[in-house]
Amino acid sequence: MKHLKYLILGVLFGIIMVKSEAISWYRIQEMFRFQSFHMYGIIGVAVATGAIGLWIFKSIKLRDIQGNLIQLPDKKFEIQRYLLGGTIFGLGWALAGSCPGPLFVSLGYGYSPMILLIVSAIAGTWAYGFVRK
Amino acid sequence: MNTKLIEILMAPWPWYISGFLIGLLMLGLVFLGKTFAFSSNFRTICAACGAGKFIPFFDFDWKSQIWNLIFLLGAILGGHLGMHLQPEAFTPTLSASLSNDLQAMGLEAPQGMHPKELLGAEIWNSPGKILVLILAGFFIGFGTRYAGGCTSGHAITGLSNLQLPSLIAVMGFFIGGLVMTHFILPFILPLL
Numbered sequence: 001m002k003h004l005k006y007l008i009l010g011v012l013f014g015i016i017m018v019k020s021e022a023i024s025w026y027r028i029q030e031m032f033r034f035q036s037f038h039m040y041g042i043i044g045v046a047v048a049t050g051a052i053g054l055w056i057f058k059s060i061k062l063r064d065i066q067g068n069l070i071q072l073p074d075k076k077f078e079i080q081r082y083l084l085g086g087t088i089f090g091l092g093w094a095l096a097g098s099c100p101g102p103l104f105v106s107l108g109y110g111y112s113p114m115i116l117l118i119v120s121a122i123a124g125t126w127a128y129g130f131v132r133k
Numbered sequence: 134m135n136t137k138l139i140e141i142l143m144a145p146w147p148w149y150i151s152g153f154l155i156g157l158l159m160l161g162l163v164f165l166g167k168t169f170a171f172s173s174n175f176r177t178i179c180a181a182c183g184a185g186k187f188i189p190f191f192d193f194d195w196k197s198q199i200w201n202l203i204f205l206l207g208a209i210l211g212g213h214l215g216m217h218l219q220p221e222a223f224t225p226t227l228s229a230s231l232s233n234d235l236q237a238m239g240l241e242a243p244q245g246m247h248p249k250e251l252l253g254a255e256i257w258n259s260p261g262k263i264l265v266l267i268l269a270g271f272f273i274g275f276g277t278r279y280a281g282g283c284t285s286g287h288a289i290t291g292l293s294n295l296q297l298p299s300l301i302a303v304m305g306f307f308i309g310g311l312v313m314t315h316f317i318l319p320f321i322l323p324l325l
Binding site: 003005006007008009010011012013014015016017018019020021022023024025026027028029030031032033035036037038039041042043044045046047048049050051053054057062064065066068070072074075076077078079081082083084085086087088089090091092093094095096097098099100101103104105106107108109110111112113114116117118119120121122123124125126127128129130132 | 142145146148149151152153154155156157158159160161162163164165166167168171172174175176178179184188190191199200201203204205206207208209210211212213214215216218219225227228230231234235243246247248251252253254256257263265266267268269270271272273274275276277278279280281283284285287288289290291292293294295296297298299301302303304305306307308309310311312313314315317318
């Protein structure tokens, strides 16, 4: 099954999110209250690891498993969309204490109200598609 | 299995290990020709439910994104497995000042991963809490799509790829998060 590797990576993602405690509402509150270095450390090390890795991938002209040269597309520069969209997401992030991935991880962990957040997030995305020009 | 290994897995993981593993996971997806972009799944789910018939934004080849839905399914399973890799009723070791602030907002001392008053099964009996969670989810779904990504796509992948738009988006995440944490939560939490 060609999708098995994504299932395995997803399972690893879920385990890492639990064990890092990044799914925890409390950890997100600590982050936005500047009361702990924990989340900043996780995000900082993840970005540093990713940046060094991507730099190596590009310098050695690595090809992905489909044989394509690894090149992440540049995002188009714009301010309003990223700042405003980001702010709206941030409001939800701090209230729910979860970003999209952890909503699903916490559901698996056993928090049933995550269903409510997931369904309304799908509705929110639908609403964005609806009002978008 | 090796008991030493189980001991290491069961103990809380230090932030630098978790961060490193998340970075590797992102690189792994890139090597497979994909990107680490979790919130895209919400758009894919809308498209898979047929929203593309009415709204052009959802009229795309969503089947090319099935890999990400499988990843999502894995995340749910991983959450369940991860729970078994914790001591029973695990609570993160949090800062003392957080507990004080939570108490001031009328929450009990931290227990588990989330406060039961806001995310425990008891919320199903409270229309007010249900409404607040619906709003939170709506903001997450609307905001991530408007900004074109969430923590995985912008904060991890975008910043690693030195994308200025992602930095602006992450600044937005923090503006929204700080406003909610410091100016809105202290007023709505005691009401719930």
